Amino acid sequence: MEKTKLSFDPFNLIITGVGGQGNVMASRVLGNMLSHKGFHITIGETFGASQRGGSVMSHVRVSSASSLSPQIARGQAHMIIALEPIEAIRVLMTYGNPEVNVLCNIRPIHPVGVISGELDYPSLEDAKAYVTELSKSAWFVNATDRAMEQMGNPIFGNIILLGALAGTNLLPLDRDDFKMIIQGDMTQDKVKINLDAYDMGMEMVKG
Template sequence: MAKATLLRDPYNIIITGVGGQGNVMSSRVLGSMLADKGYFVTIGETFGPSQRGGSVMSHLRISGKSIWSPQIPEHKADIIAALEPIEAIRVLAPYGNPDVKILCNTRPIYPATVIRGEEKYPSIEEIKKSVTKLASDSIFIDATEEAQRLGNPILANIIMLGAICGSRTLPVEKKNFEEAIAGRVKPSLIEINCAAFDVGMKLSQG
């Protein structure tokens, strides 16, 4: 299969969020979209002992040449997509660089330490300002609110996936998503997932 040249090879994407947000699902859908196009895809997933509530991230490596390490080397992320805002910052420190593209959902999920009052959660304005200062190519998306408008907040993960694909950095199109999602959700849910993907695509294109 003829493959478009990647902006960088390997091209490194981190999808991060909180356990329960559908992080793993979105990384696998994106991975199979690219694998189906003939690329080598390596996905590394980090999920801790808690199925929900902990920080989680998936590392995706896209390459025309080979499989790569399931852990992206430090400061080598090309895209960081965060389903939760402070998780963008958590990942930016070890994996970011001045050229990284950040796609960030704005809806906070408060950590237990914040709920207990032991730690403070930064304001969304502060998050936006400081992230943009470090990584100038940053887009903030109200993915959870958009997902609630579609009827289910869990669709934020697919909206963010649409945003990644809409950022014109990967050789993928809507129809690749349609093919990839079809095998993973019940037929009755395909339409709503496609609608969520469209919302994300549009939002990332401004």
């Protein structure tokens, strides 16, 4: 297996979102795609109680040399994928730096404190402005709404974002690897819908 060179070695990526958005699944698919390319992958994630409506985060580390700490150190992220906009801001506070790239789904999920009226949720314009200011490049995509419209289920938002990540060309991701990895666990029609979501994501960050 020939190894493509990484822009940073190790490359530190964080997938963040809210319990139930499928970021554990996304991190595992992404990890397997890069593992298949011959890299050493370490994924650190929290699940269990935190899945119940809380913020959920996966640290995905890509290295040409070895397994690494499953927790990235402060200020050390190269790429942040946020399945929910305010989670991007939350993660940037701890792991961000002026060189970080952000790929952000713009569909809000209101915390219960916001639903009950105790806390305020920012306007989308503000959230986008903060993310943009705290990153080197930021991509904003409407993955959840597109997933509901075209795939009939918001959960495909995570695959759309994986496709979008591939579209940014920041990591050596291969559509065929994606296909091969999901094929092991899915029926043919499920594979097709996932490939559609992946392709849609790729398109969304182009141009």
